[in-house]
Amino acid sequence: MTSFVREWLNLGFRWFHIFAGILWVGQTYYFTWLDHQFANLERAATGGVLGSSVWMVHSGGFYAVSKKQCLEVRPQLVRWFRWEALLTWLSGIVLLFLVYYFTGGLVDSDVADISRAMAIIIGLSFLGGGWLIYDLAARWLVDRPASIFALFAFIMTAAFSWALLHLLSGRAAYIHVGAIFGTIMTANVWLRILPAQRKMMAAAAAGTRFDRSLGAQAKLRSKHNTFMAVPVVFFMISNHFPVVTYGSTHNWAIQVFLVVLGWAAARLIRSA
Numbered sequence: 001m002t003s004f005v006r007e008w009l010n011l012g013f014r015w016f017h018i019f020a021g022i023l024w025v026g027q028t029y030y031f032t033w034l035d036h037q038f039a040n041l042e043r044a045a046t047g048g049v050l051g052s053s054v055w056m057v058h059s060g061g062f063y064a065v066s067k068k069q070c071l072e073v074r075p076q077l078v079r080w081f082r083w084e085a086l087l088t089w090l091s092g093i094v095l096l097f098l099v100y101y102f103t104g105g106l107v108d109s110d111v112a113d114i115s116r117a118m119a120i121i122i123g124l125s126f127l128g129g130g131w132l133i134y135d136l137a138a139r140w141l142v143d144r145p146a147s148i149f150a151l152f153a154f155i156m157t158a159a160f161s162w163a164l165l166h167l168l169s170g171r172a173a174y175i176h177v178g179a180i181f182g183t184i185m186t187a188n189v190w191l192r193i194l195p196a197q198r199k200m201m202a203a204a205a206a207g208t209r210f211d212r213s214l215g216a217q218a219k220l221r222s223k224h225n226t227f228m229a230v231p232v233v234f235f236m237i238s239n240h241f242p243v244v245t246y247g248s249t250h251n252w253a254i255q256v257f258l259v260v261l262g263w264a265a266a267r268l269i270r271s272a
Contacts, residue, residue: 001102010098017091018236024084025229031081032226032270035219038067071204078201082194089186096123096179100172108169122167123176130160130180131187138224142217154260161255170246171239174255178235181228188221226270231262 037054053064071078100106106119114122133156141149160180164173196214203210238245248254 006098006102010095013091013094013098017088017095020084020088020091021233021236024088025233027081027084028222028226028229029269032222034065036270071201075201075205080194080197082189085186085189089182092179092182096175100175106168106172111165111169112167114167119168119172122164123172123179126160126164126176127179127183130156131184134184135187135192138221142220150263154256157259158256161259162252165246165252165255170251171242174238174246174251175235177255177259178232178238181232181235185225185228185232188225192221193218223270227263227266230266230269231259234258234262 034054041052041054053066056063056065101116101120101123104116106123107114107116134153137149137152137156141152157177161173161177164176167173168176196218200210200214245251245254245258
């Protein structure tokens, strides 16, 4: 592949990747905000203030959105949000190969004396292993206080960051932590959120009561995704700032700090 072709592929997939990510993250935070508004309505109702819809104004009209506990239309008329996540992840994986796996940017001999093939195996193993560890912890700690899972997430992120920065080049290590988050987010959508929603849809269409825990599980994974989204966006642009990020002598501490900063920002956005 010539550098000319690689450059055009890089541009095209990066453009697609960023726009797909905008659609995905925007929808995630919109529904998070909407759910927060319904929680406020429920609290207000207990105080005698009635309200069942969230009113908004946009473009040329007003929108009243209400939350339903039953399906009042045919399942075919329900709008699903799923392809944005998959397309963002797939285009990101293509970029990972174009920018790192097909070039020499993955390995730094001053960090670790390994071949590119071994570095690729390490990178892909971290993507898959990150999801497996996260998923096991999310299911095991589901009934524990949220602070326990937050502590686990911090330790897991710090450990993965430290390990990758001692195996791959600094730039590649940074983007792989972001790719781990992105893989977890996409797997949450397709392997945990959508299956639960399909069961809810099937039960509602049949006129039977669905397991409320299904909705709770899907909501929890969606909540986790909102916390990972802000750091992921940082990792998408980190390669433009080598001096203060992966090129710094404190690259590991900076990476962990910026992830925690992203989590704090996500918490503020969720409560806005």
